[in-house]
Amino acid sequence: MAGRIELKTREQMRVMAQAGVIVERALAAAKAACVAGAPTSAADAAAAAVIAEAGATSNFLGYHGFPATVCISVNEEVVHGIPGDRVLAPGDVVSIDCGAIVDGWHGDSAVSFIVGEPLTAADTALVKATERSLWAGIAALASASRISDVSAAVERVADEAGLHPIDGYVGHGIGTAMHMAPDVPNYRTRGRSPRVQPGMCLAIEPMLVIGTDESAVLNDEWTVVSLDGSRAAHWEHSVAVHEDGIWVLTASDGGASRLAPLGVTPVAP
Template sequence: MAFGQPRIEYKTTAQMRTMHQAGLILDDALGQVLAAASPGVTTGELDAVFAAALKAAGATSNFLGYHGYPGTICTSMNEEVVHGIPGSRVLAAGDVLSVDGGAVVDGWHSDSARTTIVGGPGAEDPADRRLSDITEESMWRGIAAMATGKFVGDIGCAIDDYVSAQPGKRLGILEDYVGHGIGTEMHMAPDVLNYRSKHRGPKLRPGLCLAIEPMLVRGGLETATLADDWTVVTTDRARAAHWEHSVAVHDGGIWVLTAADGGAARLAPLGVTPVPLG
């Protein structure tokens, strides 16, 4: 470790198993939130669904109270990129909704985000569906790079290469908000860039757990933070999408901690077989 660089926390297999428990609870809680996300429902009601799911499972929220954050999830809609605060805002058909949440079990954290289009296929703008689908697949490309790459920087290269190769209008990859290490805290070293950079980062080695979370926009990359000091929006009001999973590198390979199948279904087409924690 170079002098002055943040220390990276490497986990034991037992610790990663606990993180997987937190990840499975989070996976279920986010599923409940998205199932409840329909026209006429408020973002505050979605927050209550998530909070109840964590309580029932015996987990706690790592978002609630984090630097004063008032919710258990972030609900970012349309031009809101991240950190949208749940409250009285009512969902409407066609809204692009990104839900970001986390759970803690025995002091070990999980973090994951999903994007949905309220009202289902009949209500969605094809451009919004493309935005969400490319963002999600770019995340999986980054996760696959954890299995095949040598350095953390390989993740951002894989994300950038996939997004850049898509036909049609180029989507923007936000550079001000990146992925991160995760473990005994929600946000830890190292940063995980979502774009190609000359900085290769630390080696991908067993015990490293990362939250990979690309955020893509249909328009420009300029953002601003609203008066609530949390909600980040695109200044041109272009819509955004956000997908995230927490992933572990272990002696046998990689395992997606926040997916019930460890990421098997989405990684198989990419030639990667996730290996359960031993």
């Protein structure tokens, strides 16, 4: 993603953290609505209600024409799935991506989970390993010199789990817009990546699949599916970098509980 990297003040990061905590609550409500027999539209309505009650605005609804508050992607759908009449079944692997705006500042996060009991051990491993890759990338950011250090950490966990990052889909900067420079790939790339510096806010979001790293977009012009039909998972957090450390903006504890085992202590901006 080309363009100038927007550097935030710590005060601006604190507003982004307000948006992030709203996103966290919206995702929790959406996940709770994802029960067997429920349509994916129920999860969208649950997230929309949380965002509205908080006085925030959805940054997904209307984005380039996107028709919903959240993206809900099921099984072979990787990202950007549109909520609707699809009824969830036991064992479905579901990924929900959500965002919110407070005073012009954006938050963006995603979770994956299985509806009811998993159908296979591979599905459970997929969801857990994708989450581990997210936190490995976040932990790497705490001491990273360049964005490529984050990408390498994400890919390392994917490799260890025998999973593949979807080619061409990456994380991004975030701030006064949802998608900004720089790109944050989930795999190693050639060339020198941008330096990590205080004021950056990054959305790190591994999208991993059990099978091929190739994908296609459905006729709705949004939903991305794995080309071989294998199942996918997607996890995401927005993270701030400042002079004293990092803070996960879309986690109410700043990521402390998940980063502690990785030797990182987040510091509030």
